[in-house]
Amino acid sequence: MESNVKYDSWFRCIGGCPDRHPLNEIIYKCPKCGELLEVVHDLEPLKEKGAEYWKDLFDGRYRRPDFPYGSSVWGKKEMVCPNVDNENIISMYEGGTNLFHAHRFARAIGMEDLWVKESGNNATGSFKDLGMTVLVSMVNQMIAEGQEILGVACASTGDTSASLAAYCAAAGLRAIVFLPRGKVSTAQLIQPLASGALTLALDTDFDGCMELVREICARNKIYLANSMNSLRVEGQKTVGMEIVQQLNWEVPDTIIIPGGNLGNVSALGKGLILMRELGMIDRFPRIICAQAAKANPLYLSYLSGFEEYEPITAGNTVASAIRIGNPVSIRKAIKVLKEFDGIVEQATEGELANAAAWADRTGLFCCPHTGVALAVLLKLLEAGKIGRRERVVVISTANGLKFTEFKTRYHEGKLDEVESRFANLPVDLPADYGEIKKAIYENI
Numbered sequence: 001m002e003s004n005v006k007y008d009s010w011f012r013c014i015g016g017c018p019d020r021h022p023l024n025e026i027i028y029k030c031p032k033c034g035e036l037l038e039v040v041h042d043l044e045p046l047k048e049k050g051a052e053y054w055k056d057l058f059d060g061r062y063r064r065p066d067f068p069y070g071s072s073v074w075g076k077k078e079m080v081c082p083n084v085d086n087e088n089i090i091s092m093y094e095g096g097t098n099l100f101h102a103h104r105f106a107r108a109i110g111m112e113d114l115w116v117k118e119s120g121n122n123a124t125g126s127f128k129d130l131g132m133t134v135l136v137s138m139v140n141q142m143i144a145e146g147q148e149i150l151g152v153a154c155a156s157t158g159d160t161s162a163s164l165a166a167y168c169a170a171a172g173l174r175a176i177v178f179l180p181r182g183k184v185s186t187a188q189l190i191q192p193l194a195s196g197a198l199t200l201a202l203d204t205d206f207d208g209c210m211e212l213v214r215e216i217c218a219r220n221k222i223y224l225a226n227s228m229n230s231l232r233v234e235g236q237k238t239v240g241m242e243i244v245q246q247l248n249w250e251v252p253d254t255i256i257i258p259g260g261n262l263g264n265v266s267a268l269g270k271g272l273i274l275m276r277e278l279g280m281i282d283r284f285p286r287i288i289c290a291q292a293a294k295a296n297p298l299y300l301s302y303l304s305g306f307e308e309y310e311p312i313t314a315g316n317t318v319a320s321a322i323r324i325g326n327p328v329s330i331r332k333a334i335k336v337l338k339e340f341d342g343i344v345e346q347a348t349e350g351e352l353a354n355a356a357a358w359a360d361r362t363g364l365f366c367c368p369h370t371g372v373a374l375a376v377l378l379k380l381l382e383a384g385k386i387g388r389r390e391r392v393v394v395i396s397t398a399n400g401l402k403f404t405e406f407k408t409r410y411h412e413g414k415l416d417e418v419e420s421r422f423a424n425l426p427v428d429l430p431a432d433y434g435e436i437k438k439a440i441y442e443n444i
């Protein structure tokens, strides 16, 4: 299935400096101006094949057993990371997650055409796997080429570390994860521990962990796996490509995505831009970034038309994976939002928790970040900024099973600042036919 045309990609500065840097170089920022890098693809050979060729190829590979192309990330390898040899790829068959037609929730909120992209159904329970497979595969290749890399490290709000740890375990690499102590869920803490990662629980928040991991990586032979490493963005950009593919190559009107460090919203835009350049789509969806009101630096910047931006100290939100005050990918995200007619909206703790619980009643099992996105959908519908007939896709970023403490406390009515409108608790009964029958008829 590997074609013999030469596809190529490299790192380039997002600030416009012209130099090319190879993808197997240990480099995260432009040596000239300090800006982030992005991966650039040689478009000519991609364009030569034509849009229909790529659509057919990607459909033919989708969820098939041929390694690594059954993964929906590697099934788009030519546009993701052609520079990795298949023998070095570490894949858990990323992507290919369900696009759920949320018809009952849609009807409940007065919409017609709502879809939820279940990215939490990846191997480690979040979309982070889409990018991590690319990064860890490239590190695996660099080591095979003789580079000395002692370990791979990341700062994390919980899901990046779970993903890094699992992919490193699959590759036989040493993972080192920096976590803000007490600010990730139990499931997210046990994931890297189970994978054997060196797990550093630090007495700071995510932004503090980020600063420290950057310093450790800059001064030691440790490779940095945060999304400032744009290899991850290349894998994550397939989420938008896959949504379009699942809608039979039709572009939805609007995509809503929760944002913290803002790598994912940048990635979503990047994949769609590439598809448009190759003629695979002829228009863009509007992209809406949803933030928790307690961690809303992008929202505050949006209020000034992106004229002003200030990092903040993020507050205590149950949407812990987006509890970030100083997002690394702020510039990339703003660029994407401007290009995609973007909106940024925020959700309070009560709004996000109730939106998640309401959607759960219609067949979903939402993590709090998905709750943020759904709450933002409700607010923008009411404000008339999203039309009731639009085709809307909400990106669900993690599996709700990682956040059972959040759900338990919601249903017990114990979440701060939340009035639980959809609470449901067990009915305690003796083991008695009559009592049980009575309880059923009272509640049916």
Ligand SMILES: *Cc1c(COP(=O)(O)O)cnc(C)c1O
Pocket (backbone or CB within 6 Å): 126, 128, 159, 160, 227, 258, 259, 260, 261, 262, 263, 264, 265, 321, 322, 367, 369, 397, 398
């Ligand atoms: C990482 C993460 C996000 C935010 O993605 P960013 O790229 O940091 O904006 C949202 N939801 C979940 C569940 C995550 O793990």
Ligand SMILES: [Zn+2]
Pocket (backbone or CB within 6 Å): 013, 014, 015, 016, 017, 030, 031, 032, 033, 034, 035
């Ligand atoms: Zn530069």
